[in-house]
Amino acid sequence: xxxxxxxxxxxxxxxxxxxxxxxxxxxxxxxxxxxxxxxxxxxxxxxxxxxxxxxxxxxxxxxxxxxxxxxxxxxxxxxxxxxxxxxxxxxxxxxxxxxxxxxxxxxxxxxxxxxxxxxxxxxxxxxxxxxxxxxxxxxxxxxxxxxxxxxxxxxxxxxxxxxxxxxxxxxxxxxxxxxxxxxxxxxxxxxxxxxxxxxxxxxxxxxxxxxxxxxxxxxxxxxxxxxxxxxxxxxxxxxxxxxxxxxxxxxxxxxxxxxxxxxxxxxxxxxxxxxxxxxxxxxxxxxxxxxxxxxxxxxxxxxxxxxxxxxxxxxxxxxxxxxxxxxxxxxxxxxxxxxxxxxxxxxxxxxxxxxxxxxxxxxxxxxxxxxxxxxxxxxxxxxxxxxxxxxxxxxxxxxxxxxxxxxxxxxxxxxxxxxxxxxxxxxxxxxxxxxxxxxxxxxxxxxxxxxxxxxxxxxxxxxxxxxxxxxxxxxxxxxxxxxxxxxxxxxxxxxxxxxxxxxxxxxxxxxxxxxxxxxxxxxxxxxxx
Numbered sequence: 001x002x003x004x005x006x007x008x009x010x011x012x013x014x015x016x017x018x019x020x021x022x023x024x025x026x027x028x029x030x031x032x033x034x035x036x037x038x039x040x041x042x043x044x045x046x047x048x049x050x051x052x053x054x055x056x057x058x059x060x061x062x063x064x065x066x067x068x069x070x071x072x073x074x075x076x077x078x079x080x081x082x083x084x085x086x087x088x089x090x091x092x093x094x095x096x097x098x099x100x101x102x103x104x105x106x107x108x109x110x111x112x113x114x115x116x117x118x119x120x121x122x123x124x125x126x127x128x129x130x131x132x133x134x135x136x137x138x139x140x141x142x143x144x145x146x147x148x149x150x151x152x153x154x155x156x157x158x159x160x161x162x163x164x165x166x167x168x169x170x171x172x173x174x175x176x177x178x179x180x181x182x183x184x185x186x187x188x189x190x191x192x193x194x195x196x197x198x199x200x201x202x203x204x205x206x207x208x209x210x211x212x213x214x215x216x217x218x219x220x221x222x223x224x225x226x227x228x229x230x231x232x233x234x235x236x237x238x239x240x241x242x243x244x245x246x247x248x249x250x251x252x253x254x255x256x257x258x259x260x261x262x263x264x265x266x267x268x269x270x271x272x273x274x275x276x277x278x279x280x281x282x283x284x285x286x287x288x289x290x291x292x293x294x295x296x297x298x299x300x301x302x303x304x305x306x307x308x309x310x311x312x313x314x315x316x317x318x319x320x321x322x323x324x325x326x327x328x329x330x331x332x333x334x335x336x337x338x339x340x341x342x343x344x345x346x347x348x349x350x351x352x353x354x355x356x357x358x359x360x361x362x363x364x365x366x367x368x369x370x371x372x373x374x375x376x377x378x379x380x381x382x383x384x385x386x387x388x389x390x391x392x393x394x395x396x397x398x399x400x401x402x403x404x405x406x407x408x409x410x411x412x413x414x415x416x417x418x419x420x421x422x423x424x425x426x427x428x429x430x431x432x433x434x435x436x437x438x439x440x441x442x443x444x445x446x447x448x449x450x451x452x453x454x455x456x457x458x459x460x461x462x463x464x465x466x467x468x469x470x471x472x473x474x475x476x477x478x479x480x481x482x483x484x485x486x487x488x489x490x491x492x493x494x495x496x497x498x499x500x501x502x503x504x505x506x507x508x509x510x511x512x513x514x515x516x517x518x519x520x521x522x523x524x525x526x527x528x529x
Contacts, residue, residue, distance in 0.1 A: 013108045015117065020104070022287060023121050024097050026280060030125065030373040031096045032089050034134040035380030036082070038332060038422045038429055043077040043137060045432035050078070065211055068172040069140035076136070082387050082436050085380075092136055099143060100124055102150035107346070109156050110301045115349055118362075123345040127261050127368040128252055128329040129337045131421075134376045138335050144174035145338060148200070152184045155196045164199045171207035178204055179318060179339060183311035190303040233321075241320035244518075248327035249316060253340040256505050257329035262364060264416030268371035268378075277370055281363075300350050308343040315339035330418050331503050379413045379421055386410055386423075386478055391437040395483035396476065399442055403470065405434075406447035409479035411501055417508065419501040424478060447475065449500065453492045 036044075050056055056078040059070040072095075080087050100120050107116035124142075125133055132142040147170035154163035171177045181204030188197030251257045269277075319325050319336055328334045348361060390396065399405065407430045412419035424430050427445050434444045450462045458469050472487050475494075486494050502508050506518065 013111070013116070014113050015101075015104055015108055016113045018287065019114055019117055020101070022284065023100065023117055026121075027096050027100060027124075028093050029276070030369070031093050031134070033380065034089070034092070034373065034376040035085050035383065036088055037135050037379070037383070038137075038426070040077065040088075040135070040137050041082060041436070042428050042432040043074065044080060044082060045435045047078045048435075065175050065214060066140065066173055068169050069143075069174065072143060072173060073137065073140045082433075083384050088136055092134075092139070095139060095143060096124065096133075099146040102146045102153075105153045106149035109153060110304050111298065111350065115298065119345050119349045122348060122362075122365065123342050125369045125372075126337075126341040126345060127265050127365065127372050128258060129334055129341045130372045130376070131332040132335040132338060134373075135332055135335075135421075138332065141174045141176050141335055142338055144170045144177045145180050145342070147173065148177065148180040148184060151200055152187065155188065155193070155199055160196065160199050163196075164203060167200045168203035168206070171204045172210075175211065176315070176318070176338075178208060179311055179314035182314055183307045186310050187303060187307035190306060238320050242316060244326055245316040245320050249312070249337075249340060252327040252329045252334070252337050253344055260416070260418065260505055261329040262368045264418065265368040265371040265375065266364070267416060268375045269367060270374065273370050273374050277366060280366070298350050298352070300352065304346065305343075308346060312339045312343055328504065330415065330420050331412075332422055375413065375415055375420070379423070382410075382413075383423060387433060387437060389478070389481040390434060390439070390476075393476075393481060393483065396434075396439055396442065399439075399474075399483070401474065403474055404443040404445050405483070406445050406473055406475045407478055408447050408475055408498060409477050411446070411448055412503070417502060418505075419503045425501070444476075447495070447498075449495060449498050451495055453488065453495070456488065458491070 047056065056075055057070060059067040059074075063070050063074060076088055076091050100117075103123055104116045104120035107119045110116075111119060129142075132138045147166055151163045151166040151170060154160075154166060167181065171181065181201055185197040185201040188194065188200065315336070316339075319327075325333055325336045327336050327340070329337065348358070348365075396405075407424055410423050411425040412423060413421040422429070424433070425446055425448065430444045430446045434440075434442055450460060452459050452461065453469070456468055456470075458467050458473075460466070469488050469491075472485050473491060474483060475486055476483050500507075506514055
């Protein structure tokens with residue numbers, strides 16, 4: 001691991017092709033077979049209702065705000081099925097390698113070639129942001145960041161028209177593009193390249209204008225565009241959210257959540273993945289063993305650090321306005337940590353620290369990265385197994401009642417004591433999975449501990465949905481693969497026996513003062529405590 005410590009650097013900032021290929025092969029091993037999750041399943045089902053060639057490329061719903069993502073990502077769902085995901089895996093691998101290259105080119109401006117590759121790899125696979133590494137629909141958010149970083153590289157090389165084109169596409173790939181655009185513009189200003197920075201900033205100003213126009217259409221003309229912005233701006237609410245963002249940022253990036261994620265992801269490894277890690281380290285050391293290394297230390301770029309800090313701050317402000325996404329290390333919601341992960345990846349490689357400490361940190365992260373990949377692959381295989389159970393279950397095939405079927409079990413994947421990746425936790429995923437399994441006539445709903453029964457009403461405390469139930473309800477236990485009937489007067493007791501789904505360590509310590517403070521900042525989380 002001495003080379004991976006990047007304590008010293010060669011004079012070349014060029015990307016070493018041999019090292020790049022080595023990392024590319026590693027990326028294939030990590031990404032291939034991680035499959036699909038959550039909203040991916042819903043999108044596959046939804047696209048079966050689309051007729052006409054162009055309908056598969058025209059953005060709809062949330063993707064009105066990010067039309068380019070429909071061309072880079074969403075079309076794939078028109079060509080796959082849940083038990084035939086080869087194309088998804090291939091596209092995910094292609095995206096990952098292309099992203100690795102673009103981020104490495106950005107860091108090659110500030111670091112030597114091998115250090116740039118290492119930083120890029122750390123950023124792409126940093127354990128706390130695995131949702132937008134492996135969740136295909138969610139990767140468009142990360143892909144926007146990667147493209148923007150590459151646009152800065154093009155600006156640096158004076159390819160201004162290309163840079164503006166890439167920046168324009170990156171802006172319209174994800175609503176999360178503004179922090180990247182403004183941070184890179186600031187980096188240009190700090191490097192005394194104000195005019196070049198405009199080639200990065202102006203495309204995003206155009207995107208922000210487009211976004212605001214759609215938002216105003218929703219406000220003024222009641223057109224449903226599914227904007228992330230609230231209909232009313234409340235400064236006190238934004239201030240509370242900003243405080244929550246800052247607290248959860250330090251928790252996820254440098255606090256208990258980070259430690260838990262690294263520890264439990266390492267435990268996901270098996271004998272084969274451990275052997276693979278050993279082979280990776282040995283091959284890497286052998287590959288670089290005879291390289292001549294210049295005695296010069298890595299120069300820590302203060303301008304880059306300042307820009308990345310601004311990158312994080314703007315992202316925290318953005319999420320404070322939407323009020324939806326705290327900084328998390330677990331769950332698909334951990335996509336918010338991509339901004340902090342970029343800063344942290346650079347610091348791990350570039351900050352002058354003891355080389356043995358750096359080596360230890362890199363080795364721990366490597367074990368964690370591989371463990372996270374193992375976790376996703378296990379989940380993918382399990383999801384396919386559950387899908388086949390639903391498709392072939394005799395009771396479901398013969399079900400001819402009008403009443404809905406409630407689905408329990410397999411709400412999330414489990415990483416240690418934590419409920420991690422969403423599976424059958426939301427109605428739209430459950431309903432889509434049953435449709436793909438051929439049970440189009442059955443109305444299905446997820447059932448979990450956020451539900452309570454009040455007389456003849458079933459109340460969803462998260463989404464505030466209320467539905468009337470009869471004297472009994474039909475429940476499909478996806479873990480036992482059984483369809484059962486539960487009397488309504490016994491349903492609260494049945495729900496009470498469902499295992500808890502704890503998605504954050506705060507839920508485990510059951511401290512009333514902490515819980516009350518969280519609920520004051522984000523009242524909609526009441527169902528979780």
